Amino acid sequence: MTKLLLGRYLPGDSWVHRLDPRTKLMASFYYIGIIFLANNWQSYLLMFVATMVMVALSKIKLGFFLRGVRPMIWLILFTVALQIFFTKGGTVYWSWGWLAITQYGLTNGAFIFMRFVLIIFVSTLLTLTTQPLSLADAVESLLKPLRRIGVPVTELALVLQIALRFVPTLMDQTTKIMNAQRARGVDFGSGNLFQQMKAVVPLLIPLFVDSFGIAEDLATAMDARGYQGGDGRTKFRILQYHQPDIVAGLAMVLLTVGLVFLRA
Amino acid sequence: MDITFDHVNFTYQAGTPFAGDGLKDVSVTIKDGSYTAIIGHTGSGKSTLLQHLNALLKPTSGTVTIGDFKITNETSNKNLKPLRQKVGMVFQFAENQLFEQTVAKDIAFGPKNFGVSDEEALKLAAQMVKLVGLPDSVLEQSPFDLSGGQMRRVAIAGVLAMQPEVLVLDEPTAGLDPAGRNEMMAMFQKLHETQGLTIVLVTHLMDDVADFADQVLVMDQGQLIKTGSPRTIFADPAWLTAHQLGLPKTAQMAQALTAKGFQFDPQPLTTEELAQQLLPQIGGGAHD
Numbered sequence: 001m002t003k004l005l006l007g008r009y010l011p012g013d014s015w016v017h018r019l020d021p022r023t024k025l026m027a028s029f030y031y032i033g034i035i036f037l038a039n040n041w042q043s044y045l046l047m048f049v050a051t052m053v054m055v056a057l058s059k060i061k062l063g064f065f066l067r068g069v070r071p072m073i074w075l076i077l078f079t080v081a082l083q084i085f086f087t088k089g090g091t092v093y094w095s096w097g098w099l100a101i102t103q104y105g106l107t108n109g110a111f112i113f114m115r116f117v118l119i120i121f122v123s124t125l126l127t128l129t130t131q132p133l134s135l136a137d138a139v140e141s142l143l144k145p146l147r148r149i150g151v152p153v154t155e156l157a158l159v160l161q162i163a164l165r166f167v168p169t170l171m172d173q174t175t176k177i178m179n180a181q182r183a184r185g186v187d188f189g190s191g192n193l194f195q196q197m198k199a200v201v202p203l204l205i206p207l208f209v210d211s212f213g214i215a216e217d218l219a220t221a222m223d224a225r226g227y228q229g230g231d232g233r234t235k236f237r238i239l240q241y242h243q244p245d246i247v248a249g250l251a252m253v254l255l256t257v258g259l260v261f262l263r264a
Numbered sequence: 265m266d267i268t269f270d271h272v273n274f275t276y277q278a279g280t281p282f283a284g285d286g287l288k289d290v291s292v293t294i295k296d297g298s299y300t301a302i303i304g305h306t307g308s309g310k311s312t313l314l315q316h317l318n319a320l321l322k323p324t325s326g327t328v329t330i331g332d333f334k335i336t337n338e339t340s341n342k343n344l345k346p347l348r349q350k351v352g353m354v355f356q357f358a359e360n361q362l363f364e365q366t367v368a369k370d371i372a373f374g375p376k377n378f379g380v381s382d383e384e385a386l387k388l389a390a391q392m393v394k395l396v397g398l399p400d401s402v403l404e405q406s407p408f409d410l411s412g413g414q415m416r417r418v419a420i421a422g423v424l425a426m427q428p429e430v431l432v433l434d435e436p437t438a439g440l441d442p443a444g445r446n447e448m449m450a451m452f453q454k455l456h457e458t459q460g461l462t463i464v465l466v467t468h469l470m471d472d473v474a475d476f477a478d479q480v481l482v483m484d485q486g487q488l489i490k491t492g493s494p495r496t497i498f499a500d501p502a503w504l505t506a507h508q509l510g511l512p513k514t515a516q517m518a519q520a521l522t523a524k525g526f527q528f529d530p531q532p533l534t535t536e537e538l539a540q541q542l543l544p545q546i547g548g549g550a551h552d
Contacts, residue, residue: 183351183355206360
């Protein structure tokens with residue numbers, strides 16, 4: 001469980017860390033959108049260089065990003081394999097029945113691989129440099145216009161914040177309960193499927209009981225401190241765009257122009 | 265069953281950027297039939313040490329020997345069951361481990377995992393409920409209908425039902441009322457005396473250390489910084505304060521009285537010792 005890198009914040013004080021979380025969130029989504037514009041090696045090279053510049057600006061070691069790719073590697077390789085074997089066209093290098101490795105297949109496979117890796121790098125960059133609570137703030141701020149059509153944005157954001165806040169708490173609790181049940185002779189992750197399912201019961205029930213307890217305590221504590229819903233609440237952390245955010249936005253525009261220019 | 269730590273190091277999340285030190289070069293022996301207290305302020309590595317006692321954690325380097333079991337970094341996670349049966353663990357807020365429909369079933373859960381028959385396990389449950397001072401009537405109740413203190417007792421009964429040779433207690437009385445605390449500690453003491461149970465107790469209560477332990481381990485920042493009898497540990501109040509630890513109440517009182525001209529030798533650690541030394545000094549005669 002501790003190997004899950006996605007969603008782990010690395011404290012730091014780099015240029016990327018200091019960007020407004022809204023900028024980072026929007027830029028990440030935008031980047032994932034425009035990467036689909038790349039369709040030849042020149043445009044992929046541009047995207048690759050741009051990503052590496054972002055990674056360098058975050059002052060986080062490349063190893064962290066590679067670690068983010070690892071859990072997805074089989075999915076990526078599977079997709080790449082499909083591309084290689086089922087894309088027809090160009091020179092045929094090898095064929096066996098209806099399977100064939102062609103020139104187009106290989107290039108398409110390489111492009112897909114690149115696309116996956118870059119998307120993972122950028123989303124890892126977002127979560128490594130942004131605190132989960134800042135992200136929730138950003139979501140709330142960006143969704144604000146939807147309030148006019150009756151979407152309970154602040155409540156949604158609160159739910160998101162509480163959920164994020166309690167992920168580590170529940171992970172801790174899970175470890176503790178697993179340890180307690182292991183000490184009582186439970187083997188997690190061994191035996192046949194039925195035995196494994198049975199072993200989960202002594203873990204899940206205490207976890208549920210505990211979560212309800214936490215939820216009740218939290219609700220009481222919020223009531224006691226006068227929480228009455230989000231309307232009219234002021235914020236402790238006020239989000240404000242600064243010069244670097246404008247630079248980041250311009251960089252995204254330039255990147256788009258470059259892509260349109262380079263793509264075939 | 266002796267437990268020996270030989271140059272044990274433990275690193276949390278070894279090999280990741282989030283790695284952190286848990287234990288640093290810990291070497292110590294916990295003798296069969298002893299009552300060992302582990303003290304140290306929060307985050308000093310006490311809980312990490314405990315989890316090595318039944319291989320919930322394995323040392324990053326070094327060896328932990330528990331009876332016939334040798335635990336090193338390479339030890340496989342299989343075949344640890346016999347070890348876990350011999351070392352019973354009562355974790356902090358042990359009531360969080362309850363999950364069964366009835367108290368009886370929950371207490372029987374441990375023994376059944378270790379191969380005791382259903383019938384035998386339920387018999388053990390009935391015995392253990394009595395041992396921890398709960399009425400028979402709770403056996404068929406849901407553990408979630410009990411009070412917090414009762415739930416704690418059920419959880420402790422669940423560990424005792426495994427009939428361990430070593431009982432590891434991580435602040436077993438935290439959050440209990442004073443009466444419940446005294447009862448629980450007296451029960452552990454009785455098990456220690458009558459059944460020769462080896463006890464390892466993590467606690468913040470120096471009174472318990474003075475009253476029950478015969479060996480004290482002091483932890484600080486993952487290192488074992490002092491080992492000895494309660495008398496040697498409590499002999500240096502300044503050192504204890506420097507490590508955010510204190511004296512038992514009796515020793516505190518003796519200290520206050522010394523300032524007023526009383527004399528104590530040796531330093532009294534239990535109420536009886538204090539009373540015995542105080543009596544002649546305030547002119548009380550021996551009761552015959």
